[in-house]
Amino acid sequence: MTETEAVRAVSLRKTYGSGSAAIVALDDVTLTLARGTVAALLGPSGSGKSTLIKALGFVSPADSGEVFFEGRPVVKDGTALADLSRLRRKHLGFVFQKANLTSFLTARENVEIACEFGGKAMGRQRARELLQYLDVAHRENSYPETLSGGEQQRVAIARALANEPSLILADEPTAALDSVRSRNVMELFRKVAHERGAAVLVVTHDHRALDIFDVLHEMEDGRIRPSSHVVAHGQQPRQPL
């Protein structure tokens, strides 16, 4: 384990179906995500990106292989070695293609509930701070359906940050946004990674914003392509959460 390692996947393999209908979604995937970096996960549909996100997010474990979180083995060969629900609650943040905000909670409450799950004190205050940080504080009492797509995504990011996560997983977070808002959101991830020291993995098809990422990973047929590389601009100094 390196000092900045957030999550490390080793030889992950996942197959859907069986026999001749079996589809290999992950095929010997090994990947490390470091804190303070924002990484992109590229690849065509069906290449295994979402399956990898689920495995790294401890939502749907791989059939074989190991996942380490901050150096500790958490999943091995499909078996949980820790309380995965607690791990998600305390250390992970998710951002989805659609904002997926809880429809019956206001913007602030969506963030506040994540603070509460993560055991953070002063949840309301922290939620307000995060909304302010993401420039949506003026909509704190609005319900998700009344927010614009961009506002919803910013609230979703605030929610993902609520528990001061070590790892943020974002699955096509800008798919529903126009190019300007899309870039804004990507820059927000970069800001979060660099200022707050989280490891951020973003699944994206949007090649216009690749210059924002520190690391690019490309998947094809369930494998990470060897051409994955570190982007030249490097990391910014970390700030405490």
Next chain:
Amino acid sequence: MNLAMRDVRRHLARFIGTAAGLGLLLTVVIAMQGIYAGMVDDATILTRAMRANLWLVQRDTRGPFAEGSRLDPSIEARAAAVPGVRRARPYTYQLIQREHRGAVMRIALVGLGWPDDPGSSLPLVRGRYLLQPHGEVIVDASLGLGIGESLVLAGEPYRIVGHTKNALTSGGDSVAFMSVADAQLIALDQPAEALLLERQRVVERLRRTDLGRGQPALEDLATDPRWRAPTLASPPLAAILVDTDPHRVAEVQSQLRSWGDVSVYTQAEEEALLLGGVVQRARMQIGLFTVILTLTAAVIVMMVMYNLTLEKTHDLAVLKLMGAPRTRLAGMVLQQAWLLGALGYALAHLAGQVAFPMFPRRVLITSTIAVLAPLATFVIVTLASMLGLHHVLRIDPARALEG
């Protein structure tokens, strides 16, 4: 943060609408239970109001309510002479149907042995007991007749002097209490003039005899309203009510049972005859209907709760993905079910307060119903939420990632 309340707040109108629907359903369930209880109470109130230790009726009959009973009036004096008997009272019972102010009125006429029994054991809510042997009647308030009004029966006016509450027969007919003589007068529809003339004739005959001339007090006896003119048919009684010394009920009952012309029932046995015979079928019908309604309510609540949970599947998957403890999400479903039940029951209670008095049959909310109904509602909504809970526990957090 209370997720259940947040969800309710967001969908308040729909939640209240659902609670109102449940409330109406519970109103019907409670009404059926109340009608059932009312029927049982109505069936026994007539016997309880008389406060007699023993009921003497025609031999081998289940009278006077379950079937007709005809007793010779002389049995009253015979019963009163039995050791341990403190008092024997005549009792008549008949159903009549008359028109009053253009409306059909069904009345159960109960004859009381005035003056020994002026109706002092009756649960009066207004007015007084019978002070006159003739022309006075105590009626149930449900008849809608006011104190001081007159009710014309068999051509004679009867002034209403008292009101009872909930004195009804098992068939729901209101009960009127009057003297045995008046009740028999109505039963035989004999004009009072005929009785007075007959009594006068007896007095005249007495005066023509040595006995009558020698004992003028016999004339008073002949004109006593309790006395029946011998030339007219001596109407039978429906029952004789026997009050015994305390602790001698069994002894007196045993003695009376040895008589060849009567059957003897205790208060409890008389009630059992009523419940076992007259109202048994109706009880079973209403009881089964209540069970079906309760099950229907449970299934409807279950489907409502399930649908409410189903609609939130994606939200719940997201919350699960965020690491929400299962107990927190299960608690949300349960709290909503309980809130729905509490709100539904409160609405049912209010609806009952307004609607039940308007029912043609008495809806009796007993203390048992008052305690069991909210408890049953709690159990029903808890059980009904199980399907929703099962769904919540099975939601795969990965669904949140499926867009």
